[in-house]
Amino acid sequence: MKADRHEVVVIGGGIAGLAAAAALAERDVVLFEAADRVGGRVLCEAAGDYWLNLGAHILGKTESPMARLAAETGAELLPIRGHMAAVWANGRLVRHGKVESYPFRLKLPLAARLSLIRTGLRLRAANKRSSRHIQDPIHGDRSFTGPYPSVAGDGALDARSFADVLGPMHPDVEALLRTGCNRLSGEPEAMSGHFGSLIVGGLWSSGIRSAHSVRGGMGAITDALAARLGNRIVTGAPALGLEQDGAGVRLRLTRDGAEETILADHAVIATPAPVARHIVADLPADKAAALDHVAYGPYVVMAAVTTETTPMPYDDLYAVAVAGRTITMIFNGANALRDPSGSAPRAPGGALTAYTGADKARALAGRSDDEIRALFIEEINEVLPETKGLIGETRIQRWEHGYPYWRPGRLDIQDALARPFGRIHFAGDYVEYPSTDPAARSGQMAARAILSALDGDPT
Ligand SMILES: Cc1cc2nc3c(=O)[nH]c(=O)nc-3n(C[C@H](O)[C@H](O)[C@H](O)COP(=O)(O)OP(=O)(O)OC[C@H]3O[C@@H](n4cnc5c(N)ncnc54)[C@H](O)[C@@H]3O)c2cc1C
Incomplete structure (x- = not known):
């Protein structure tokens, strides 16, 4: 069976994965999300003139990755x-x-x-x-x-x-x-x-x-990013395994109850750390240990x-x-x-x-x-x-x-945690000080590194 091939696959549709996919929107990118909705830990629900916050709800300054995404997507900061x-x-x-x-x-x-x-x-x-x-x-x-x-x-x-x-x-x-x-x-x-x-x-x-x-909750930002990406987002598609060789990455996932394989030049894995640890094959020992260190x-x-x-x-x-x-x-x-x-x-x-x-x-x-x-x-x-x-x-x-609050010794594992592994880039709130801003930034940084590689820039 012939597998689909893309320039980039993004795994996980929280704010980190959405920010990565949005920054790669000019390229051939597809995002796979396990749940039947995107947003991850950004979760809110409309309630008349108000909204119910069940996940992230506070943004910081107007100069920050999330505030910039709000401005780009037309979400109103209050x-x-x-x-x-x-x-x-x-x-x-x-x-x-x-x-x-x-x-x-x-x-x-x-x-x-x-x-x-x-x-x-x-x-x-x-x-x-x-x-x-x-x-x-x-x-x-x-x-x-x-x-x-x-x-x-x-x-x-x-x-x-x-x-x-x-x-x-x-x-x-x-x-x-x-x-x-x-x-x-x-x-x-x-x-x-x-x-x-x-x-x-x-x-x-x-x-x-x-x-x-x-206004309307932080989901206004993730919903707008998802609308912009349209059918390049596939929900209800949990990733099972991700491996790579010199030619690209191979993602195994299930969709509609059937297992399939997707090929790509590069991958951004934007799931929580334990899922990334479980999915990515042949991780270097220090990277595996760093992912194991992260506690939620x-x-x-x-x-x-x-x-x-x-x-x-x-x-x-x-x-x-x-x-x-x-x-x-x-x-x-x-x-x-x-x-x-x-x-x-x-x-x-x-x-x-x-x-x-x-x-x-x-x-x-x-x-x-x-x-x-x-x-x-x-x-x-x-x-x-x-x-x-x-x-x-x-x-x-x-x-x-x-x-992912920090456990003692967290500073020592930063490089192993955040460093890409070949063609696989890691994004999410766990790669930095955790919250929506660093999560979005980590997705955007992964996208930037992939764009350089796709454009043949050796840096
Ligand atoms: C109750 C609560 C309150 C918070 N309050 C704030 C706040 O006020 N301000 C703030 O900035 N931050 C807050 N946070 C933290 C913030 O929500 C997170 O830091 C941020 O949303 C993490 O984004 P992420 O994309 O890294 O991860 P996630 O949002 O967890 O996204 C990961 C995605 O990967 C998907 N996934 C998992 N496994 C697979 C798989 N096998 N295949 C495909 N997809 C998979 C998940 O379904 C999920 O959609 C709060 C968090 C919670 C829970």
């Missing part, structure tokens, strides 16, 4: 003006004001207040140290001089766990710290000290500078429509960290639609997302969606009491490969 670092602990919600004031404002016993001051100082010092190497790691705009992403970081902090860097603390403070780590789908004991200090420390000290939503924590997410008819006390909040409960975060996705001056009438209704990550998400594995819904609604009502009786339609999403 500045998030709401508070990003509200904290709920022991029955009290603390909002606004500097995080330095939290030890005095959170409802904590005296020993925990003192411990929070000490831990906060340690975290701030470690954040300062890790930030020397890189600013705005997850939403920043970076250009690389090499052909694939490199990352900078503090090797000594990266060799230790985040728990070890921060040292012992009061249990109430530990609950707060776990909330920060669970937001990144990890636990402090398993997280790189550099990564935790940089990302959790950054969220704690400043929230996210210059954050944006997309899980999330359980519930997005809900709310049915209020009057302004809500949380209209000016975007993110609430929740300590000591199953849910660890509540996001008010409707915040970007609210007028901070209060002069425009406030539209009725809203949309909230609550999620949990890491061990707390693992603990929900045996629970039904109905049980999760009941538990999450009870906890949202506890943190934001004004939502009682106002939570309408809900969606539950479980992410097994939620987020």
